[in-house]
Amino acid sequence: MDKKKIKILLIEDEDFDVRRVKNTIKIFEQSIEILNVVSNGYDAINILKENSELYDLVIMDYQIAGALRGEELIKKIKLIDKSLQIIVITKLTINITDFNFAKRLMEAGAFWYCTKYPGDIDEYIYQPTDFLMSIFNAFEKKKLEKATFVSNKKLIGNVENILEQKKIISISEPMEKLKVNLDRYSGSDINILITGPSGTGKELVAYNIHYRSKRKFENFVPINCGSIPHDLIESEFFGYEKGAFTGANSSKQGLFEVADNGTLFLDEIGELPLNAQVKLLRVIQDGEIEKIGRTKSIKVNVRIIAATNKNLENEVREKRFREDLYYRLNVVPIHLLPLKERLADINHLMKHFLEVYSLDVGKPTPKIDKDVLELFENYDWPGNVRELKNVAQRLIFNCYNEITMEDLENVLIIKKENPQNTNLLDFSKQSKILPLKLMEQNFRKSYFIFVRENSESDADAAVKLGLAPPNFHRMCKELGLK
Ligand SMILES: Nc1ncnc2c1ncn2[C@@H]1O[C@H](COP(=O)(O)OP(=O)(O)OP(=O)(O)O)[C@@H](O)[C@H]1O
Numbered sequence: 001m002d003k004k005k006i007k008i009l010l011i012e013d014e015d016f017d018v019r020r021v022k023n024t025i026k027i028f029e030q031s032i033e034i035l036n037v038v039s040n041g042y043d044a045i046n047i048l049k050e051n052s053e054l055y056d057l058v059i060m061d062y063q064i065a066g067a068l069r070g071e072e073l074i075k076k077i078k079l080i081d082k083s084l085q086i087i088v089i090t091k092l093t094i095n096i097t098d099f100n101f102a103k104r105l106m107e108a109g110a111f112w113y114c115t116k117y118p119g120d121i122d123e124y125i126y127q128p129t130d131f132l133m134s135i136f137n138a139f140e141k142k143k144l145e146k147a148t149f150v151s152n153k154k155l156i157g158n159v160e161n162i163l164e165q166k167k168i169i170s171i172s173e174p175m176e177k178l179k180v181n182l183d184r185y186s187g188s189d190i191n192i193l194i195t196g197p198s199g200t201g202k203e204l205v206a207y208n209i210h211y212r213s214k215r216k217f218e219n220f221v222p223i224n225c226g227s228i229p230h231d232l233i234e235s236e237f238f239g240y241e242k243g244a245f246t247g248a249n250s251s252k253q254g255l256f257e258v259a260d261n262g263t264l265f266l267d268e269i270g271e272l273p274l275n276a277q278v279k280l281l282r283v284i285q286d287g288e289i290e291k292i293g294r295t296k297s298i299k300v301n302v303r304i305i306a307a308t309n310k311n312l313e314n315e316v317r318e319k320r321f322r323e324d325l326y327y328r329l330n331v332v333p334i335h336l337l338p339l340k341e342r343l344a345d346i347n348h349l350m351k352h353f354l355e356v357y358s359l360d361v362g363k364p365t366p367k368i369d370k371d372v373l374e375l376f377e378n379y380d381w382p383g384n385v386r387e388l389k390n391v392a393q394r395l396i397f398n399c400y401n402e403i404t405m406e407d408l409e410n411v412l413i414i415k416k417e418n419p420q421n422t423n424l425l426d427f428s429k430q431s432k433i434l435p436l437k438l439m440e441q442n443f444r445k446s447y448f449i450f451v452r453e454n455s456e457s458d459a460d461a462a463v464k465l466g467l468a469p470p471n472f473h474r475m476c477k478e479l480g481l482k
């Protein structure tokens, strides 16, 4: 069978009309083939149900014998395969200016309809060239619809993959409630502010909202407001045109443009300096951005999800965060509790991550001692799920069949021996000699805390430390300071 030919199923109960259709397409027999002829609707449906893939088009007579015909038959065919295109042939007794009839056929899903020629010309369907052209056009439409269907299926598959990877694991009541609400929030376009201590899953929740929303096939653009140097914020957010300033050798898309029709995730929004807050507010109010070096503003349609581990109300009171912006962002608040306030999740998450990581390295999942489970529940988890995840990973490397209290000492030790307020350089006060790596880490942590306490913002602290803001940010996270 030639794959390139347009394959047709003809539904026609009068031999005379079958002949006319065949005659009409004869001149294009290289590219059009009638694969099968049936005389009633039921046979057509059975054939298509068995293998609709074989056909591109259905040409059907409107007035055939049997109960299944007309609009009902069209709808049934479309249910089997939406991409099958249907051309209807009717008697000339149907008035060709009967717009209602045409409308009904279209609504049922027909591609085109034509009339049979009145009796005096036997050989052809009325207006044979129109008929042929409609066959070719219908075939193009079928190919397009098929391609769209395939790529949509791929996109849906990708989204499902992402959601699987970004699954929110929990059994505690507050988290279960939150998950129910997430579905509701995802359905709308409202701005959301996610708050909660470090490592509680704010970014994870943001991903879940985007990939469950109708924007899921568009970009999700996460941006950490604390890691962009203040003087670059405007160009990062809104982009610039070529030649807008010295050094602008080519134009640059801003993040708002990249996120157009999708979602912008403004992480650590509390770090945004006041002048950038004004600009952000304007975009949210007007739905337009002003690109540097461009006179006309650009319309954007961006959903904003913001997150912070700061208490923004406090920041508003202290005049570090604009109140009007706060209300614009905080249309719906989501608050994530620290692990110590949702005890049920601790061991549930631990078991989950132990399973995942042991599978990764091809080890059996270790059992956990009862004492260990108890200790986990009593431990503070200052780094929340991020810390718990790290601990699980280290446990898998260090343990085999069972996790005991002894194993724990190795992985939780850093937190226990973190002497934040003692002078780290005065070795005489150290209770025991630590490995260099650990000592360095303790020093870094204390020093970072000191520098942050004496800086206006994280960006400022990064400058003082001589670090690029993204590096500073990463190191803070590694040290459990974010
Ligand atoms: N309920 C959860 N189920 C599975 N993984 C989780 C859960 N909560 C958090 N995680 C994981 O823990 C890590 C930290 O989460 P995330 O980055 O979303 O936290 P965060 O609140 O944004 O932290 P930070 O304030 O430090 O930016 C990520 O690897 C995330 O996938």
Ligand SMILES: [Mg+2]
Pocket: 202, 203, 267, 307
């Ligand atoms: Mg985060």
